[in-house]
Amino acid sequence: GNSVTQMEGPVTLSEEAFLTINCTYTATGYPSLFWYVQYPGEGLQLLLKATKADDKGSNKGFEATYRKETTSFHLEKGSVQVSDSAVYFCALRKDSSYKLIFGSGTRLLVRP
Amino acid sequence: GAVVSQHPSWVICKSGTSVKIECRSLDFQATTMFWYRQFPKQSLMLMATSNEGSKATYEQGVEKDKFLINHASLTLSTLTVTSAHPEDSSFYICSARGGTPHEQFFGPGTRLTVL
Numbered sequence: 001g002n003s004v005t006q007m008e009g010p011v012t013l014s015e016e017a018f019l020t021i022n023c024t025y026t027a028t029g030y031p032s033l034f035w036y037v038q039y040p041g042e043g044l045q046l047l048l049k050a051t052k053a054d055d056k057g058s059n060k061g062f063e064a065t066y067r068k069e070t071t072s073f074h075l076e077k078g079s080v081q082v083s084d085s086a087v088y089f090c091a092l093r094k095d096s097s098y099k100l101i102f103g104s105g106t107r108l109l110v111r112p
Numbered sequence: 113g114a115v116v117s118q119h120p121s122w123v124i125c126k127s128g129t130s131v132k133i134e135c136r137s138l139d140f141q142a143t144t145m146f147w148y149r150q151f152p153k154q155s156l157m158l159m160a161t162s163n164e165g166s167k168a169t170y171e172q173g174v175e176k177d178k179f180l181i182n183h184a185s186l187t188l189s190t191l192t193v194t195s196a197h198p199e200d201s202s203f204y205i206c207s208a209r210g211g212t213p214h215e216q217f218f219g220p221g222t223r224l225t226v227l
Contacts, residue, residue: 043116043118043218044156044207099158102156
């Protein structure tokens, strides 16, 4: 079946550090891949997405590249800020459906 | 734009009572709404999909008589947890799709605690 696996948190970094949150997926066919962010007390927000192999999604300094050969969609940011502290969810969607399948979420804590 | 609200944000109830959670799309018409359940430190699990004016489609393993979903208008869907028990305690999140065809917009969630 379809599934998403992401690294367990929490991830604790100092401000301006480099961030990587790993995400791998299992799916038949060619899913679309997403990263969502959930700030404290708020709903999930779409951070970035990629719809086909080798696509790179980017937003707010975050990037992720759709790697079909490694079935991965790792989230990266070159220099994190305290305001990036949140829970990050990797997700996939099969093209034939609107259903999203989520990873377990990774909490990021950025210290000043 | 594309704001989804949920009410209440948290609720505590006694075992055996029913609880209704509302999900509203504030600035767009939601043709489809989704209800998710999230356990601590775990993923969001899709419970059901509802289209305005029709019966909800439940995911395998979700009791439709336990979790009643009504999507009576293009801006409102409700989830009623009937005869709630402590094992129903969880974080319930809704999302709505409309306007932008392939994007879901999420509500802030409702934390249900059943004593």
